[in-house]
Amino acid sequence: MKHATNHIQQRYHTFEKILRTTITILLILISGLIYAQGNGLYKFQSENNKYGFMDKNGNIKIKPEYIFVNDFDGGICKVSKEIIEGSYKWIVIDTLGKIKDSRTKKTFNSLKYSSSKTKGMTEFKSDKFFPFQKNQLLGFKDEQNKVIIEPKFYKIDKFQNGVCAVRINKVEFEFEFANDYFFDALIDENGKILIEIEMHSYMGFQGDLIEFYGGPHFMGGVYYLNKNGKKINPTE
Incomplete structure (x- = not known):
């Protein structure tokens, strides 16, 4: 009986190892496929x-x-x-x-044509930043409930690749932006403002760059920032 139990456990651990390896390979293949589809353009x-x-x-x-x-x-x-x-x-x-x-x-x-919004790099979501509100302003705490970024923002997105879109200026008529995912600054993990810029119809990271628009409802042209908050302009 003991021998049979050990045999079953051995087979279980072998199966578990094979399953983990298979999942890892699949994730690598999927990541590569996503990058190939996006083409970095x-x-x-x-x-x-x-x-x-x-x-x-x-x-x-x-x-x-x-x-x-x-x-x-x-x-x-x-x-x-x-x-x-x-x-x-x-x-x-x-x-x-x-x-x-x-x-x-x-x-x-x-025609079965899919317009993918993911252009490459696997999205990184920081698990150590948890939003909280105080006096109608938003900030971030860590998993020990310690404040790491003081509440000073009127609106926040989520951290991706070490940065987060926030709204640092109060909007007088909030209803004007009710259907517009609007931010006006980008911060790093220390709460430092990397750039102040109006970002309408904010899309977050699409591959290696942050995508947003110059006006509500995807109007006003499309623009990009890198993870350092630098605006990327097209050049010959």
């Missing part, structure tokens, strides 16, 4: 209001010549250069801007 809007794509350093990879773009997914992206009879004329481009496909609106609607 970020849309931007030029002065002529047309869209192109840049890398995480702001280097322009695809010139701005499109009136509407989606995000890259699996190495391709659905874009449009013109409107015909009230509808976008869609084309599919690769990461070099080369046309891979051209379809009518009807056939594009039936």
